[in-house]
Amino acid sequence: MMIPLLDEMIRDADSIAVAGHIRPDGDCVGSCLAVYNYITENYPQKTCRVYLDHVPERFRFLPHADQVKHPGKKEKQADLFLALDCADRARLDSAEPVFLEAKKTVCIDHHISNEGFADENYIFPDASSASQIVFEAMQTDAISKETAECLYVGIVCDTGVFQYSCTSARTMEIGGILMGKGINYPRLVDRVFFEKNFTQKKILGRTLEKSSLYLNGHAIASYITQADMKELGAIGADLDGIVSELRSTKGVETAIFLHEEKNGDIKISLRSAEYIDVAKIAANYGGGGHARAAGATVKLAPDVILSELCEAIRQQMEQE
Ligand SMILES: [Mn+2]
Structure with missing residues (x-):
């Protein structure tokens, strides 16, 4: 250099x-x-x-x-x-x-x-x-x-x-x-x-507990609501790193973490392990990032977002 x-x-x-x-x-x-x-x-x-x-x-x-x-x-x-x-x-x-x-x-x-x-x-x-x-x-x-x-x-x-x-x-x-x-x-x-503080540990625990596997265990997703945040006294910054915790689940290529913001928007965070280009997927929602880490903010119902995201991931998997 x-x-x-x-x-x-x-x-x-x-x-x-x-x-x-x-x-x-x-x-x-x-x-x-x-x-x-x-x-x-x-x-x-x-x-x-x-x-x-x-x-x-x-x-x-x-x-x-x-x-x-x-x-x-x-x-x-x-x-x-x-x-x-x-x-x-x-x-x-x-x-x-x-x-x-x-x-x-x-x-x-x-x-x-x-x-x-x-x-x-x-x-x-x-x-x-x-x-x-x-x-x-x-x-x-x-x-x-x-x-x-x-x-x-x-x-x-x-x-x-x-x-x-x-x-x-x-x-x-x-x-x-x-x-x-x-x-x-x-x-x-x-x-x-x-290091995480106790609130951050609790909201991480809540996220993991609410998570489910999709696409035969290839993807994992979880959703945190404003009600979850209020109950645990968490703020937006307390959610840092949670999507990476989801991603490191054995067998998972893609992690999806959704959280409801105060104004009702849904923030999407995506991570992938080896080959899914999550920046491409985030771009569908006006978001961006890197191939292995990307995000976007949308005004859609969480279940709609989740099924769209799973479909986009499935399409990329088929192209592999
Ligand atoms: Mn830097």
Whole structure:
């Protein structure tokens, strides 16, 4: 991977703004905070600001997560703007005006759809995560334990703990180097990936209990109503990861998770194991995603959606 050192990128900049995409995930928060920590630790004479939309609770323990800001109406102009893990300019959301005002802009990303919206673009679709690319742009010796924690969390989240096919030998190597920085990696993985609070466990249990198999056990589906959510005191974010739990059922290729939103819309989440292209199916409903993970939101009765989805899956199976 050919990427200049971050140290080179920021050399002529006294003020640097760092931002990621709206509704940031672990890789977005991890890469942004890693860059923020790296710059503030190694270049204390420079000003660095990090802008993100709401940081999910599970990532707020990361070093300097409390420094994350929302851009105000009048933000100071930055000499350099670093956009991380962000596939297009609009997804910078409230940080977009800061981007437009900045003297120079750089984009570091791994989304294949990224067309390169900054002055300088470093887009590596084969990289597991933005955090992995950011690591490559850092001088290994200048990475502190704090920066390593952020990078490790970013990589863990985008690779499903070094499991998804985006994980390369280099990803594992970087994981090893970051471990060498003294991070508490078992605890980090648990906190950001596996740990659920009691409400999340209860709503997962409810989903599994209500699930059924379809298409001779090839598909699994479950449906959570607003009544279920209210009874267990769950919110939308408590449903994260549930569809993957359905998907890992033995013999299942495709998992369908439906949940009723407050306004009565039904949110569809789809996952597949090996060959069903769920992005194609989600596209029928104006949704999108990847071949193995996709979703959409619709205004239809759950039983209608379910039978349509099963039919679409069955058709793909026949083409196999
Ligand atoms: Mn990412």
